[in-house]
Amino acid sequence: MTQSFNNSLIKTAIVGYGFSAKTFHLPFIDTLSEFDVTAISSSQVDTVEQDWPKVQHYLTAEEMICNTDAQLVIITAPNNVHFSLAKLVLENNKHVILEKPFVTKITDGNTLISLAKEKGLLLSIYHNRRWDGDFLTVKKLIEEKTLGQIKHFESHFDRFRPVVRQRWRENSQDGGGILFDLGPHLIDQALQLFGLPDAITAHCKITREGSSNIDYFNLTLHYPDKLASLSASLFSAGPNLRFNIQGDQGTYRKLGLDPQEDLLKAGIRPDGEHWNNESVEQYGTLYTEDALVAVKTELGGYQHFYQGIAHAINNAGQVPVSAEDALWNIRLIELAMESERLGKTMAVKL
Template sequence: MNNKINTHVIKTAIVGYGFSAKTFHLPFIDTRPEFEVSAISSSQRNIVQQEWPHAEHYFTAEEMLQNSEAQLVIITAPNDVHFSLAKLALENNKHVLLEKPFVTKIEDGETLIRLAEEKDLLLSVYHNRRWDGDFLTIKKLIAENKLGHIKHFESHFDRFRPNVRQRWREQSQDGGGILFDLGPHLIDQTLQLFGLPEAVTAQCKVMREGSTNIDYFNLTLHYPDKLARLNASLFSAGPNLRFNVQGDRGNYIKLGLDPQEERLKAGVLPNTRDWGRENQDQCGRLYFEASSQAEVTECGDYQHFYQQLADAIRNGTPPPVSAEDALWNIRLIELAMESSRLGKTMKVE
């Protein structure tokens, strides 16, 4: 990417002012010196102007993308408009960071990738859970061969939400449901560890009364020497298994979620090196044939995403997450839905 920005700060516009923007993006943009919040599009004009008085306010994303002087646009709008807004931003010569999922259709992702290449602009997707502490711990254990050859990888993102809520993530017919919401987290982490599978077998179900979208999934990714099972349920009220990684030397079991999201929701700013470190009493455990031991969790840090993002925009280095990587998530989601519909294993080609 040769379209570098050499100014002191990267002027950044945010599409949307909901949970995602306020929890996962603005705290980092606001605490990193490389960025400046220059514009926000939202219907909540009074709140935006009160909380971000130095940022321009726009009622519509389209108006902001066409008229603001922002160099980077972060899109936190509903999934079904990711494509149209990202396309408009690129057409107006702005770098783009999309919340996951990248898009809802493969061909839309391919169009955006081509357009970004033609415009020589950055296009990235916010797969922040590559920087979860427990996932970084698994990467370290595999690199150090602590578990031996991995044979079975199990990853969960379970919650207890048995009642349907009136929000777009659950109601939208284009990109709604937990397969598009939580699936990208689990799929992306698995691809980072093991690469593309040979095939996918999936059960994607509508389980809750009154639900219109997938609210349970169980995906099996088939590799030549291992299986990876990815599961998300909204009926898990007890302690939640996060990872169970089994190798021919031992296995690693981790309960509970990385603490960074909860700290961000509580208003803890990500402005110290160890802000994302997990409490030691929450760490996972290594099991061997005749012994077991606690395994201290690596320090998670979503700040690394934004540091790499700034470097990519300023210096042309690779983005923290490539759009090509993110598109594979959508391909595997489509294969999973097809596998569930047909009741058969689908090859990854």
């Protein structure tokens, strides 16, 4: 029987206590008044008990999911267990948020979507980069046709990590590598702007010594009137180009990543609406035929995802990121790997 949740204060449990949980999730659910952190599962017993002494601690995700009275479970575990843990959460009649990527196999995603619908539970994926200030700026420029007709859209998520690290994100054979780690960010943003492409051409390579997974990719999404190029490299040591968007009325270029991740890593609490303002020096530039202008970055904020979740739970609203949307990211990743394997462009079919 589907459990009914009517209280405005949402009891929340988190699977995992690593970088993702501590940086991208706990600061928001701890800051927002709609949520109450009630349980954490992690093998880091001493650290969790020190940081969260009033929160119930479980050694395993499975034990917590089956025993906690939390209404909502956030999964920040490795990609290869997203499906099994999310399925267990839904079977225990709790709402679930999954870190991206949603799943590593299309069939698993469809199973979770069907199960959530059957039980009347919320299933959402944490595509937080929809609330990057630079992305919101790009979205506004395109919607207002400031650049005219877009001809080429270029989006990067580059880093300088030439040495392979011994961690699951890089070494897991099921959902490891940057195509599953960074790819969903870039793909999701492109789909939000332009919808599904007609086709995809991809180069997905292993470039670092000792690497066992894709650590470079360039995906070209083919639209009737434009191309979208999505790239990630781990050999980018200089100032990183984030966006280069060319239209028939001008070009917008933006360097550097949205500041929210660095602020959160530095321990800045996301209080209020303006905790993550960019400085003037960080603004992107609009180039036209006879001028260049600094473009103020729109105000982003990952808190908007969780505010949307609270509204969806308390008011039977729509989740801020649907599982159906997130599953298209996985479908395009699968097509990208097939494009690399076959050396040809792959059609994207509904």
